[in-house]
């Protein structure tokens with residue numbers, strides 16, 4: 073009997089330990105890496121299929137110096153978030169969409185990819201193993217970063233002979249240092265993010281390295297980030313370094329159409345549906361840069377940035393400002409519906425959340 077009692081007490085202790093919050097300062101989280109407890113790893117060979125992966129303690133990984141991802145950029149990443157509800161349960165937002173997008177990207181980058189089920193199961197396992205790092209309600213979210221890498225060694229240019237699928241997580245707050253205050257963008261008209269026929273429409277790692285030069289120059293001048301134009305006409309809006317863009321005029325919300333050079337954002341797609349459900353007219357089309365001049369509001373969307381209001385945009389030395397301060401009314405309304413849905417504060421009629 074005393075053995076049973078001891079075993080039961082131990083069991084209660086470990087479950088309360090597992091559900092405790094990590095001992096960190098939860099107020100004012102930014103968007104930086106906080107090392108957590110576990111990461112997930114799964115491997116497969118070229119032409120093969122991913123089989124059972126496993127959790128490992130979070131830490132450095134070993135790669136051959138000749139790995140495809142290091143030499144030829146054969147890599148993709150994803151980003152999604154988990155939120156803690158008031159009742160302690162955790163919600164994922166549309167994880168199967170990330171799985172599908174990774175599969176599309178893998179096809180473009182000549183890589184095998186996990187199935188949707190493998191991807192979603194791996195995300196769930198990783199989040200549960202790091203449960204104590206999911207911020208308390210209202211303090212932020214757990215950012216989940218799945219990676220797919222050509223980890224095998226290649227010297228001549230070719231797909232790598234082995235692939236690794238890895239997931240790590242980190243608690244995060246606001247992406248921009250401005251917090252929820254409006255960001256200031258500059259339109260880049262010389263450097264481009266993507267080209268027709270290129271890889272702008274998939275989440276390959278190289279797309280992000282390609283924007284660092286323009287982004288660093290913009291930040292050095294005090295801007296929050298860069299808005300890119302199409303490289304053919306140098307006239308139509310594409311996206312910001314790490315997020316999609318929306319322009320509001322009256323009841324019409326316009327966003328650049330997905331045509332191979334723009335990342336098909338999951339927040340973008342969700343905001344389009346939320347906006348339509350709220351009675352707005354949404355147009356996915358070519359949006360000329362000139363339309364920024366008489367827009368009522370501009371805002372950005374992305375997993376990391378959620379919905380970020382734009383306070384000003386500078387194009388060829390001319391600055392256009394939106395609103396006086398804070399969120400524009402439309403961005404605020406859409407942000408509020410989306411985040412309340414993601415946090416489980418309103419009914420999920422869209423069936424977008426997955427409860428753990």
Ligand code: COI
Pocket residue numbers: 150151152280313314315374375376377
């Ligand atoms: C995300 O929103 O998840 C992204 O991939 C943006 C990243 C550059 C932080």
